[in-house]
Amino acid sequence: MRQGLGINNYYTKLNLLKNMPFKAIPEIGEFGLINKIAALAAPTLAAVPELLTGIGDDCAVFQPSAELLQVSTTDILAELVHFDLMTTPLKHLGSKAISVNVSDICAMNALPRYALISLAVPQSFPIAMIEELYIGMSHAAKEYGLAIAGGDTSASRSGLVISITIVGEVSPEQLTHRSGAKPGELLCVTGSLGGAAAGLKLLMREKEIMLNHIENNEPYTKNVMADLKEYSEAIQQQLLPLARIDIIRYFHSKNIHPSSMIDISDGLSSDLKHICHKSNTGALIHENHLPIHSSTRRIADELQDDALTWALTGGEDYQLLFTIPREKYQIIADTREISIIGEITDPDSGVNLCDRYGMNIDLASISGFDHFSS
Amino acid sequence: MRQGLGINNYYTKLNLLKNMPFKAIPEIGEFGLINKIAALAAPTLAAVPELLTGIGDDCAVFQPSAELLQVSTTDILAELVHFDLMTTPLKHLGSKAISVNVSDICAMNALPRYALISLAVPQSFPIAMIEELYIGMSHAAKEYGLAIAGGDTSASRSGLVISITIVGEVSPEQLTHRSGAKPGELLCVTGSLGGAAAGLKLLMREKEIMLNHIENNEPYTKNVMADLKEYSEAIQQQLLPLARIDIIRYFHSKNIHPSSMIDISDGLSSDLKHICHKSNTGALIHENHLPIHSSTRRIADELQDDALTWALTGGEDYQLLFTIPREKYQIIADTREISIIGEITDPDSGVNLCDRYGMNIDLASISGFDHFSS
Numbered sequence: 001m002r003q004g005l006g007i008n009n010y011y012t013k014l015n016l017l018k019n020m021p022f023k024a025i026p027e028i029g030e031f032g033l034i035n036k037i038a039a040l041a042a043p044t045l046a047a048v049p050e051l052l053t054g055i056g057d058d059c060a061v062f063q064p065s066a067e068l069l070q071v072s073t074t075d076i077l078a079e080l081v082h083f084d085l086m087t088t089p090l091k092h093l094g095s096k097a098i099s100v101n102v103s104d105i106c107a108m109n110a111l112p113r114y115a116l117i118s119l120a121v122p123q124s125f126p127i128a129m130i131e132e133l134y135i136g137m138s139h140a141a142k143e144y145g146l147a148i149a150g151g152d153t154s155a156s157r158s159g160l161v162i163s164i165t166i167v168g169e170v171s172p173e174q175l176t177h178r179s180g181a182k183p184g185e186l187l188c189v190t191g192s193l194g195g196a197a198a199g200l201k202l203l204m205r206e207k208e209i210m211l212n213h214i215e216n217n218e219p220y221t222k223n224v225m226a227d228l229k230e231y232s233e234a235i236q237q238q239l240l241p242l243a244r245i246d247i248i249r250y251f252h253s254k255n256i257h258p259s260s261m262i263d264i265s266d267g268l269s270s271d272l273k274h275i276c277h278k279s280n281t282g283a284l285i286h287e288n289h290l291p292i293h294s295s296t297r298r299i300a301d302e303l304q305d306d307a308l309t310w311a312l313t314g315g316e317d318y319q320l321l322f323t324i325p326r327e328k329y330q331i332i333a334d335t336r337e338i339s340i341i342g343e344i345t346d347p348d349s350g351v352n353l354c355d356r357y358g359m360n361i362d363l364a365s366i367s368g369f370d371h372f373s374s
Numbered sequence: 375m376r377q378g379l380g381i382n383n384y385y386t387k388l389n390l391l392k393n394m395p396f397k398a399i400p401e402i403g404e405f406g407l408i409n410k411i412a413a414l415a416a417p418t419l420a421a422v423p424e425l426l427t428g429i430g431d432d433c434a435v436f437q438p439s440a441e442l443l444q445v446s447t448t449d450i451l452a453e454l455v456h457f458d459l460m461t462t463p464l465k466h467l468g469s470k471a472i473s474v475n476v477s478d479i480c481a482m483n484a485l486p487r488y489a490l491i492s493l494a495v496p497q498s499f500p501i502a503m504i505e506e507l508y509i510g511m512s513h514a515a516k517e518y519g520l521a522i523a524g525g526d527t528s529a530s531r532s533g534l535v536i537s538i539t540i541v542g543e544v545s546p547e548q549l550t551h552r553s554g555a556k557p558g559e560l561l562c563v564t565g566s567l568g569g570a571a572a573g574l575k576l577l578m579r580e581k582e583i584m585l586n587h588i589e590n591n592e593p594y595t596k597n598v599m600a601d602l603k604e605y606s607e608a609i610q611q612q613l614l615p616l617a618r619i620d621i622i623r624y625f626h627s628k629n630i631h632p633s634s635m636i637d638i639s640d641g642l643s644s645d646l647k648h649i650c651h652k653s654n655t656g657a658l659i660h661e662n663h664l665p666i667h668s669s670t671r672r673i674a675d676e677l678q679d680d681a682l683t684w685a686l687t688g689g690e691d692y693q694l695l696f697t698i699p700r701e702k703y704q705i706i707a708d709t710r711e712i713s714i715i716g717e718i719t720d721p722d723s724g725v726n727l728c729d730r731y732g733m734n735i736d737l738a739s740i741s742g743f744d745h746f747s748s
Contacts, residue, residue, distance in 0.1 A: 024500060036508075060488065120452045131410060147421065148414075149415075
């Protein structure tokens with residue numbers, strides 16, 4: 001592009017040249033776009049009967065042999081959309097990029113086997129920074145027992161883009177979809193919620209302080225960034241989330257089969273709606289059963305924000321949300337890492353939150369994170 | 375980032391903050407970077423013995439069961455690095471993005487099964503344009519018999535980025551690596567070479583003309599772009615290359631096992647050197663045996679450029695370069711789509727081109743395409 005023809009004007013002009021109807025992505029949203037893509041992909045499915053599940057779950061499912069299923073997932077992370085290098089150490093970013101994909105593999109009750117990693121990197125990006133990124137990826141891969149098997153590197157005209165695909169394996173009996181929840185079943189979540197959102201808010205505040213220093217040409221010292229130790233839990237949940245592979249290993253060892261499962265990447269509210277939609281059920285969750293860490297509540301108070309909203313819509317917690325039959329209650333109740341937050345209901349009841357005053361709130365009115373919302 | 379802090383300054387500043395040695399990617403080149411990445415990925419391999427081949431071939435190779443191998447590859451395509459929407463119809467771009475990955479699958483003598491597709495899309499990108507892109511992808515996927523199984527969509531702060539992963543299958547007997555060539559074997563290539571580079575040069579010329587019209591505020595009409603029909607072959611090779619799955623099916627039907635194979639994405643010279651390096655051999659190719667289409671030669675004359683250079687270093691031809699034992703000569707000689715361009719030699723002889731005057735030229739002095747060269 002020549003000077004003065006910004007990228008937005010450029011697309012509008014191209015679109016006019018090609019005589020296409022103009023509608024931008026925010027008008028239909030991320031899920032509207034996914035539906036359009038799924039419809040266009042549908043004609044390719046007939047040729048490959050071994051593909052058991054296509055677009056619409058945490059992973060695609062492929063059957064290479066009778067005894068084994070393969071699950072695969074991919075995530076694309078773009079600079080200044082998903083991460084900000086000013087507040088994100090590159091090792092942490094590498095680890096997180098692996099973890100968010102492993103989290104999708106876990107959501108199928110599967111274990112990861114290998115990863116393909118693609119990077120589009122600005123030419124001015126120092127090699128030492130790419131190495132830091134890979135050190136973080138390699139470290140996370142070792143933790144999860146998966147091999148970094150290949151990838152691609154390319155230049156980028158703008159920011160860093162990381163695209164990772166991970167392939168995992170699961171036996172046919174253990175495979176768990178988003179669908180499969182039944183009315184009366186218990187709804188469970190691992191770990192705690194809202195911490196990643198709290199960490200993000202803190203980092204954004206610190207960035208503002210740092211930028212003001214840079215703009216005023218004040219010398220940078222480590223002390224510029226306020227001492228963040230007291231917030232370390234929330235910041236770690238944002239920068240260095242871990243996929244709950246420990247829970248999947250626990251399920252396998254205890255022979256627990258969730259009837260449905262999803263990982264919480266967009267926020268509890270949005271991801272619960274996916275389970276209910278795919279399972280054709282409703283759900284009722286209880287505010288006072290939601291696992292919100294005390295440090296998350298403290299940060300919310302300090303920032304005059306709301307920890308419940310973070311838990312419901314903040315996203316990026318990478319916990320597992322799953323359902324089990326009521327008779328499995330005792331096994332789950334033994335585990336500190338799992339909270340029972342509600343139950344699955346009839347589809348007509350909708351998806352509701354019973355708040356601390358006993359009032360039912362329709363979660364349809366609360367939306368999750370949409371990458372294309374402005 | 376705030377106004378005035380351009381992305382390049384931004385990285386330099388970050389690097390200084392983090393106290394890292396500064397060396398940019400062009401200093402070590404794309405292959406230097408790949409070597410660094412492979413070293414960082416190595417510690418992850420021990421945990422997954424079923425991963426038979428990691429970084430360093432056209433695909434990773436994984437063994438899900440005794441009878442079957444799985445090959446997988448990924449490519450990341452960035453706007454204004456790999457494609458220019460001003461000269462690239464979106465349907466063609468979608469098809470090409472699938473084809474370049476299928477080409478890597480074919481280079482292992484395998485057939486593609488399923489694809490995961492990730493897009494990072496600027497918010498202002500019209501939905502109709504994304505649909506065009508997917509129509510092209512879906513069309514190509516159907517041609518190759520592979521299923522579009524999933525993917526990810528995200529916003530992008532800059533241009534369009536397409537990242538595709540394709541998984542394919544092959545029997546253990548048919549798997550073909552870059553290594554495996556032996557001195558005395560025949561070196562063969564499919565189709566013709568240099569056409570994609572010729573097409574690119576033509577499109578760049580037409581773009582200049584088009585931009586001049588836009589800058590001068592002359593109304594855009596279809597006639598602005600000169601009539602390109604006479605060049606349609608070269609332009610098609612650039613915009614709509616097809617992976618040589620037909621050749622792989624032919625190999626399987628005739629029970630032909632190449633001893634080594636690679637697809638020509640960076641140019642014959644660079645990709646031949648990969649085969650020789652991995653096989654620990656030299657090679658001698660003959661200029662007058664190289665399949666350069668007459669239309670490619672005509673375009674080179676018209677643009678006062680050199681068709682041989684395009685064939686050796688232009689890249690993006692997506693033909694297959696492979697070796698077979700001499701006794702298989704007759705089977706290959708029957709096929710119009712395959713040319714015998716030379717033979718494999720001892721490693722000490724190096725990698726050479728015998729030009730039309732009978733002079734040997736060391737191909738080490740001729741380099742392929744490097745995405746990070748400036």
